Amino acid sequence: MATPSPRGTYNRFRIEEDMWLCEEVLKANPFIREQKAEAWTTVVENLNAIPIFGKPTGERACKHRLEDIILQYRAGEMAKLRRSGTEEQFQILQELITQVVHLKEANADDDVEEKHSPAVSVTTTAKKPKPAKSSSGTKRPFLVSMAQPTEIQRRINQIQLPPTPPPQGTKKPRLLPAPAPAAQVVAPPAAVVTPVFIAAKVPHHEVTFTATPVVSASSTESSSDRHSDNYVSFLIEQISRQNDLRERELQLQREVRERELEVERERLEREERRWENQLTLLQQQQEMLRELLKQKTEQHELIVGLVKQLKGKAD
Secondary structure, three states: OOOOOOOOOOOOOOHHHHHHHHHHHHHHOOOOHHHHHHHHHHHHHHHHOOOOOOOOOOHHHHHHHHHHHHHHHHHOOHHHHHHHOOHHHHHHHHHHHHHHHHHHHHHHHHHHHHHHOOOOOOOOOOOOOOOEEOOOOOEEOOOOOOOOOOHHHHHHHHHHOOOOOOOOOOOOOOOOOOOOHHHOOOOOOHHHHHHHHHHHOOOHHHOOOOOOOOOOHHHHHHHHHHHHHHHHHHHHHHHHHHHHHHHHHHHHHHHHHHHHHHHHHHHHHHHHHHHHHHHHHHHHHHHHHHHHHHHHHHHHHHHHHHHHHHHHHHO
16 A cells, blocks of 8 residues: 655655755754754755756755655655666665664654653753754754663662763853752652662662664764765766767767768779770770771772773773
């Protein structure tokens, strides 16, 4: 059963434009809520700045096209895109879509865990750090390398481990003014107290964290650069093959033209020899007729002389 396409209309994307769209999405990461609008604006601007891109497109068309590709990927209908490109382009696009799906799922998991995590204290509410900007001006997200710990593990770390200092170069979170002393400590619920003390007796080496596969920014950039280099090399090879084919066609046309000229030259030479032979034959006929006429003239003169002699004798 075919997967329904998302609402709205969008421009018809080729497989090369789908590849550029996935690469720009991996660079800008528009799946983060804080920078969603700015990231999509950057994606559209970068796509419209590409010279080989088909025609100017908009944010809505890019969003719908990306949703359509992800739906086809999850439904196993990626073979439809094979008709508009080569096998190498299809493999590159499939790898890019896989990375885009992993990136979207990773950001979705982070948003869900951040939404459902309870506050440890009402006195210290830290301001969320803004995502860092790259040299090109687009924002880069802070990717999480470990899964968010549970509430019990967070309380164990507060009891056993000393607080770690923030890394150098990061801004300290701005603290809100402390409320009244009566509201400084929030007692945990009774259902949570018992597991906390039980978990505190567990040795430190038994407390483990489960790592989730997350696409890092460096690997994403290196992969997109590698795909860009592969695509550029593919275009160069295609252009060189077209030039070689064109040169072979021109060479074949030149050879055919030379053969035609040679055949025409031979035909003209044969015609010239035929006319020369005819001219020679005509000259020979003229000589023969001239000699025959000379002989006839001599015979006529001889007959006239004999006639004259006979008349003289008769007289």
